[in-house]
Amino acid sequence: MKKQKNKLAGLQRRKAIAGYIFISPFIVGFLVFMVKPFFQSLYMSFCTVEVGAGNFEPIWKGLDNYIRAFRIDPEFTRLLTEEVSRMVIDSLAIMVFSFFVALILNQKFKGRALVRAIFFLPVILSSGVILGLETDNSLMAQVQVAIEENTTGMSITAAVENILRTAGVGVRAFETVFEIIDNIYNIAISSGIQIIIFLSGLQTISTSMYEAADIEGCTKWESLWKITFPMISSMFLVNWIYTIIDFCMRSDNEVIEKITKVMVEQINYGFSSAMTWIYFLIVIAFVGITSFFISKGVYYYD
């Protein structure tokens, strides 16, 4: 009896060892390329780093870099608030947009494969450096100016905007909405993955549920809120986290540009680490708080 138990333990141990062997590349990589740089950069953010010929030497300066980031540097606080507010608004817009598009793309119609392919195109085309080039395309701006001149500045959207602006009620809210609408291209090109995630969620909902609701006299609108929404609520959490993280890594992010500039051109490692840490902590705090609230509302079917 005892022997058998030992044997089982041996098998389990063998499996455990095999498991560790399988994930060993990750452990090594994590310790060498993640943990060490992580704490090193935290340490460096409190230091001035002197780069010599064969080595570098951090000199402890306390909170100097952080004070400099907030109080002395003319750009950083402005860029930070701009980027964070853009992140909040854009992420919300991306969530709504991708959910909406996923709902449409989940229906059956002719040419669905083509439309899906087109919506997914930006994931591969607008990544990395190409995105950075896209944002400062002065030619597009010129074309826009030319078009506006030719049409004497009057279009339906502009007229609607003017009416809503002069309505005097909730002007600030309208301004935000206009901003999002003007930004719709950016939102469309950065919601490819989110659409796919929502689609995969929508496909796991069994059709029998909709049929049952239909027979009971449930309209499409009601079943959207009572069935679809709760069933893919976990996808909202995944997408929300992914969207924010993705936003932080985009190459047209001005805070990141500033950090890279300070690091590569001015060779000020301490200051750039401090700025990265401020940014990172804000983003992580934001992700943590919001996903805590979202996860409260997530409904798990099984």
Added chain:
Amino acid sequence: MTKAVAKQKNSSFWERNRKSEGYLLKKTIMSIALKICRFILLFGMCFMILQPIFNKISVSFMEERDLYNPMVIAIPEHFTTENYRLAAELMAYSKSVVNSLVVSFTIAVLQISVCTLVGYGFARFNFPLKKFWFACVLMVVLVPPQTISTSLHLHFRFFDVLGIFKAVTGNSINLRGSVLPYYLMSAGCMGLKNGLYIYMIRQFFRNIPMELEEAAYVDGCGTLKTFLRIMLPDATPILTSCFLFSFVWQWTDGFYSKLFLGNVRLVSTSLSRIVDSLASYLQRLQGTTVTPTVGLVDCIMSTGTLMIIIPVLILYLFAQRGFVESLSSSGIKM
């Protein structure tokens, strides 16, 4: 004959409509209106996504003066392929494409094979501290690489393994600018979005029934053999899509390329430098410092972007199913 059938069908429609007290007609009209709305919406959004590409194509064939001409919008008046020649020269196109192909391909293969091992390990084995290590994977997904970039920069600039090199040569090695650090990082699952690949692959392996593996063990298959013979062939779709993502994202990546691969000419880095190279090219040509005009910069930039997109676009056209379908069918769940 057909007319009669149609008429009969028609009349039956109206008859049915009458029997349902107008409900059928209302419903048909509603569904047609919905279809039209959907078509307009989708068409508009597809156009919005594709328009920049079309615009780049038309601009890339224009001469500079066409850009200043308000009459010319889509079809160039002075058709030219000069932009392609110039952009190719500025980016050292053939050389950087070959470099990029080699780097992206090897990096993608390395990353995906390592991530598969790790993902399989997480999905199929029980070992102490498993939850902790998986939390570490999630942390890798969450921590933006920018946070640690400063330190990595220094790490590879003064690279050393336990002080051995310093003891032997008296100096640490400057690995910045060579390809090696990035391969090392990829081998340790710390490349571009590797946490995401581990997560997706783990999710896939978890859905394969346990009995399959147990049967293999009973029949005398070892752990490694089970993995290679039984599990890997099953995982082909998710591996293909991860591989494609890895390849494409590596192809366009600017962050890691700028950080580590500064000396290797890649398409992504040469594209981001194209404006500067244009300026220095003009300077060499004319002997004085000149800033290139807005029109010329735009011509060259859109041509360059297009030339970089084209290989990826071709890949996407052929492997579209690999990108989208396997992802949406396998399902990403928390």
